[in-house]
Amino acid sequence: MFILSKRPIKNLRFDNSNADSESGALVEFKGIVRSKTQGKKVVALKYEAFEKLAQKEAEKIIREVKTKFDATDVCCIHRIGRLSPGELAVWIAVKAGRRKDAFAACRYVIDELKIRLPIWKKEYYADGTSLWVSGHPSPLTLSKEKSNEKDFYSHQIPLPQIGKDGQRKLKKARVLVVGAGGLGSSALTYLAAAGIGTIGICDDDVVAIDNLHRQPLYSIKDIGQSKAVLAAQRLRSLNPFIAIQVHQERLTPANAVRISRTYDLMVDCTDNFKAKFLLNDLAVLRKIPLIQASIYHLEGQIHFLNPTGKNACLRCLWPQIPHENCIETCAQGGTLGVVPGIFGIFQATEAIKFILGLPGLLSGEVLILDLMSYTLKKITETRNRACPLCGERATIKQIANKNYQDLNAMILDINALSVKEFRQYKLIDVREPKEIERYPVKSLTCENIPFGKFNLKTPAIGRDEKYLFFCARGMRSQVLAARLRKEGFENVFSLKGGIDILNAYITENLKDG
Amino acid sequence: MPTNKTKKVHVFYYAVLREQSGLTHERITTKAKTAGELYAYVQDRHGFTLGPDILKIAVNDSFKSWKTILENGDSVTFIPPLAGG
Numbered sequence: 057m058f059i060l061s062k063r064p065i066k067n068l069r070f071d072n073s074n075a076d077s078e079s080g081a082l083v084e085f086k087g088i089v090r091s092k093t094q095g096k097k098v099v100a101l102k103y104e105a106f107e108k109l110a111q112k113e114a115e116k117i118i119r120e121v122k123t124k125f126d127a128t129d130v131c132c133i134h135r136i137g138r139l140s141p142g143e144l145a146v147w148i149a150v151k152a153g154r155r156k157d158a159f160a161a162c163r164y165v166i167d168e169l170k171i172r173l174p175i176w177k178k179e180y181y182a183d184g185t186s187l188w189v190s191g192h193p194s195p196l197t198l199s200k201e202k203s204n205e206k207d208f209y210s211h212q213i214p215l216p217q218i219g220k221d222g223q224r225k226l227k228k229a230r231v232l233v234v235g236a237g238g239l240g241s242s243a244l245t246y247l248a249a250a251g252i253g254t255i256g257i258c259d260d261d262v263v264a265i266d267n268l269h270r271q272p273l274y275s276i277k278d279i280g281q282s283k284a285v286l287a288a289q290r291l292r293s294l295n296p297f298i299a300i301q302v303h304q305e306r307l308t309p310a311n312a313v314r315i316s317r318t319y320d321l322m323v324d325c326t327d328n329f330k331a332k333f334l335l336n337d338l339a340v341l342r343k344i345p346l347i348q349a350s351i352y353h354l355e356g357q358i359h360f361l362n363p364t365g366k367n368a369c370l371r372c373l374w375p376q377i378p379h380e381n382c383i384e385t386c387a388q389g390g391t392l393g394v395v396p397g398i399f400g401i402f403q404a405t406e407a408i409k410f411i412l413g414l415p416g417l418l419s420g421e422v423l424i425l426d427l428m429s430y431t432l433k434k435i436t437e438t439r440n441r442a443c444p445l446c447g448e449r450a451t452i453k454q455i456a457n458k459n460y461q462d463l464n465a466m467i468l469d470i471n472a473l474s475v476k477e478f479r480q481y482k483l484i485d486v487r488e489p490k491e492i493e494r495y496p497v498k499s500l501t502c503e504n505i506p507f508g509k510f511n512l513k514t515p516a517i518g519r520d521e522k523y524l525f526f527c528a529r530g531m532r533s534q535v536l537a538a539r540l541r542k543e544g545f546e547n548v549f550s551l552k553g554g555i556d557i558l559n560a561y562i563t564e565n566l567k568d569g
Numbered sequence: 570m571p572t573n574k575t576k577k578v579h580v581f582y583y584a585v586l587r588e589q590s591g592l593t594h595e596r597i598t599t600k601a602k603t604a605g606e607l608y609a610y611v612q613d614r615h616g617f618t619l620g621p622d623i624l625k626i627a628v629n630d631s632f633k634s635w636k637t638i639l640e641n642g643d644s645v646t647f648i649p650p651l652a653g654g
Contacts, residue, residue, distance in 0.1 A: 349654065352653050373625050426583070433581070
C-alpha cells in the first residue's frame, strides 16, 4: 500500500489484526524533516509530486520488495505539500519472515523511493532564501498539469522515420546498457531522451575525479557514489516517462544470463576485452542483438551484431580474447571526452534505428572513424566458418568462466618472485631435446615434455600443483598454458622471456642449488 | 592474376599502427605476394610492435585472411583490436 498524503501523517498503526506467525519481523522507518542542512537553518520545506507516476512507481517498488526479500506486507506513506522541521515526511513499515529480510526490504524501499519517485523537494531557509534540493531536482516546467508524455516527444514524432507508431515502438523497447562510463554517459542520455521505455544500467563502478572529463553524466559532488544509481537518477529526472532498472554489479559469466534475460537489445559501453567478448557470446548464444563500440585516442569503431542474421561476431575475427594490455587502455593512453561521447551517440543512433526497423544498420560491417582526419571506413565482416562461437563446429556453447580467462594472469615474470615462491612451481621444459642440448637449464633438473608431444586431452599434470612452462622465448609455453587453462587447469603458467630469463634467475638467486 | 611482379597498393593504418608509423595511409610499391608478406614489410619499415596474430586485415574494405593474394591497386587496411570505452 502506498499513499501520497497532503495532510500530516498521524496516528500510525500497522494493522496487525491478521497477524500470521509466518512474519517474524516488522521494521519501521520514519523520515523526519531536519531543521538544519549543510549548516543552514531550514524553516520549512515543500514536496511536489507528479502524483500519478509516483503512485505507479511506488507500487512497483513495493511489488519488487515482496519478491526480492519475501516481504509479506509493505505500507508506505509519503507527504507532499509544505512541512515544518520535526514533521514526519515519510513512513515505511515492512513485515517479513525474518528480521534480516525486513531490514533489507525497508532499506530498499526508502532508497528506491528517494531515487525513483518523481517527488521534488524545496527547502526554505531562515535567511529567506530557498532551493530545490539535488536528488529532488526542480520540476521546472514538469507538473501534472503542464506536461504530458506526448509533449515530451512533440519535436520527434513529426519525423517521417518515427511518427506515433515509432514512438510506441521505442516505448516498448527494453535496452540494456552495460557500462555507464564514457560511452555509456552519452548513449544512456540519448536513449532516455528518445523515450526507450525500459533502460537497464549495468555497472558496479563508482565515480572518480578522473572520470568526469569523459563522463559528463556525473558531477564533482558524485565522487565515490555508484555510477548505475546516479545515472538512473539523472535519466529519471531527464525523462520521467520511462523506466530505469539498476543492475549495480559487474557483468560476469555468472550473472550475465540473469541480467540480460528481460532485454531485447544490448549496448556494449564497456572498456575491456573480457567484457566485450562476454557480451558478444551472450548475444550469439541468447540471441540478443548487440551494438558494440570501442575507442582509442581519437578514433573508434562501432558495429552491430544481429545474432539472427548472418553477420560476423567478434570471435569470427578474434577467436581468442586478445591480451588486455596488448593495446593500452584509456587510463594508460589517455582519451579526449568527446571521443567516447561521439561513439556513444552513434550507439544510441544505431539502437534507435534497430528498434524502429530503419535501414542502414551497421550489420555485417564495422565502421572505423578517425576524428583527427575524419577518415571514415566501413569494412565488411564475413562470418568465419571456423568461429569457435558461431561457426560450423562451435566449441563455445554456453557462458562459462573458462572462456574469459585473463591471459595476462598466466604469464609469470619470475624476477618478481622470491626464491621461496619460485620453488612452489614445478618447472616443465617444453622445448625439443635438440634445443635443450644446445641451451641447457643451469643447475636444475626439469621435466621435459616437448610442445609437439604434449597431449592436451590427457595431460600428464595434476590440477592442484602449480606448473611453470618454459621454452626458448615464452611463445610455445604461453600457447600451451592458454590451452590448458581452457581445459580447466588454472594452475599453469608460462615463464615470461623463456630460457634466458630462467638461467639468469638461477645464476642470480640459486647459486647454491 | 596473381604475380610476383611489383604492384602498387594503398595501405591504411589505424590506432597504434597510425601512431607508430605517423601515417594514416601511404601508397607502397611492393613485391609482396600476400597480405601477410606486405605486413612483414611495413612492420619492419615502421617498427610496428604488434604481430600479425593480434591484427586483422581488410583488403578492399572486407576482412580477409593473411594469405590473401594482393593485386595491383588494392587497398589494404591493418586493424588492431580496440577495447576503450
